[in-house]
Amino acid sequence: PVSKIVGLDSAVEDEEAGFVMRCSLPPHRESIGFRFYDDYETHYHNFHTNRCIECRKNFPTDHLLNVHIEECHDPLARVAREKGEHTYSCFVEGCERKCMTPQKRRLHLIDKHKFPHNFFFAVTKDGIDGKRSLLIEASRRRRSSAxxxxxxxxxxxxxxxxxxxxxQPDNKSQPSQPSTTADKGKAKPEKADTDMADLTGAMSALQFVPSSVRFGRGRAGFSKR
Structure with missing residues (x-):
């Protein structure tokens, strides 16, 4: 365990403020004063006993610290997780159950160990720095549900x-229908005019056939031999 380091910057100021103990351990930027030694012991146990040396996050118990290290900093556990093995340990010390996902572990904790539904189940990932309780406030849950x-x-x-x-019917496409019908009407006379011109040309070609040439029985044109 990390040895306790007590900083006594100014004995005179501490006596005037009533502080009997100061803590200057990380992650505190400034030393914190305590009026009673029991308060310092509680502070040290909560903020410095179970702190991860890799990410400097704090955890409420030594068991949860070990679970955090296994999930976030253990390369062997990461490889086993990629293979599909169960690597998420139970929060209850002494329970050997391992789950495949954090969601299944949450269900296990609620069903088997009677954890409340509003428990802070991400404690092994985020730690407890800045938190006063391991229970999620009901107001936040109501806001999220709303x-x-x-x-x-x-x-x-x-x-x-x-x-x-x-x-709704597409009214924009309806005005274009009369124009389409009109185009079709225009197209038919044009086709009829073309057919009539071809027929007129054919009749004109027949006028150059001599009258002595007969087509079949008694008709002008080529006769059969």
């Missing part, structure tokens, strides 16, 4: 709007 409900309402409103727009 936010999710408002998002669901907004999605339903957008879906209804899209359905209404899809069900």
């Amino acid at each position: 936010g999710s409900q408002s998002q669901a309402k907004e999605l339903r409103r957008r879906a209804n709007t899209l359905e209404k727009e899809a069900s």
Whole structure:
């Protein structure tokens, strides 16, 4: 364990302020004074006993510190996790259960060990620095649930709007139909004129056939031999 380092910067100032002990251990930027030795012992146990030397995060118990090291800093556990093995240890010391995911471990803690649903289950990842309790406040849960409900309402409103727009007839495409019909009407006379011109040309070609040439029985044109 880390040895206790007590900083006594100024005995006169400490006596005037009533401090009997000071702590200057990291991560404190400035030394913290304590009026009673028991307060210092509690502070040291909570903030300096179970602190990770890799990321400097603090944990409430030695067991949770070991679980944190296994999950976040152990390369062998990382390789085993990539292979699909169960690497997430139980929070309860003495329980040998290991789960595949943090979500399954959460269910295990709630079902088997009766953990409350609002427990701070990310403690092995984030630590307890700056936290007063391992329980998540109910007000935050209500705000998050209210936010999710408002998002669901907004999605339903957008879906209804899209359905209404899809069900309405497309009026913009209707005015173009008469012009299409007119184009078709114009196309038919043009085709008829072309056919008539071809027929007129064919009749004109027949006028150059001599009358002595007969086609078949008693008709002008080529006769069969």
